[in-house]
Amino acid sequence: MLYQGDCAEYALQYPYDSVGIVVSVICLTAAGLCCKVAARKRRKCLMKWIPGAGRAEVTQLEADYTKSTVQGKFRLGETYLFRKKALGVWYLAWREILWAYRQVEDVQSRLCCGTTNYEVEHLILVTAGGGRTDIRLEGKQDAEAVLAWLARSNPAADIGFSPDKKKKYEN
Structure with missing residues (x-):
């Protein structure tokens, strides 16, 4: 790789x-x-940046991306959260996140010989502009790592779900 x-x-x-x-x-x-x-010009790799909320300078994004820590499908930078998308890299500034929580959805699936249940993990991020981002995850550890990093990077953000928070951040 x-x-x-x-x-x-x-x-x-x-x-x-x-x-x-x-x-x-x-x-x-x-x-x-x-x-x-x-080969002779030693050009840098070019990335397409997809904003989650707000805009940022490409040089600032590249610097934070190269210093970021890899956690599953995420890259956790000092200023931004990064995630690979099909045609680029999605980014969101930690300071833009107002509320974040992990959601576990119980899905029932029918098979040829019966039914089975499985859990689907989601990370929900609510941003300053009223935007809501729902990211499907592979496992619980990715959401916990992102939420822990968010708590360190943006102490003002609400973390975890409650009915009071839901009312507070409804549009």
């Missing part, structure tokens, strides 16, 4: 095709995006 910044090094290792001509290398960044790197 290639990570952001590794593209240039990879291109330098394999700069020529079988004829000896300099080629461009298509590689995957940590965000799962394609970036085109010319």
Whole structure:
């Protein structure tokens, strides 16, 4: 797996095709995006940034992204929460989050020989603009890690579900 910044090094290792001509290398960044790197120019990987709420400078996003900690499908930065999407990297500033909680949904599924129940984990984020983001998770540990990081990064945010909080943040 290639990570952001590794593209240039990879291109330098394999700069020529079988004829000896300099080629461009298509590689995957940590965000799962394609970036085109010319071996001789040592260009950086390009990412498409998808805002969750508000806008940010690309240089600030890139700096926070490279320093961020990986937790499942998330990258936890000092200023932003990042998540890989199909065509880019979704980001949300910690300071924009007003309320966050983990929601567990019990889903019943019918099979050929009967029924079964399974749990689906969601992380719900309510932002300053009244936006609500519902992120489906693979496991409980991802939500707990994001909520713990949020508590450290934005102590003013409400964490956890209660009927009072629901009334408070209803649009």
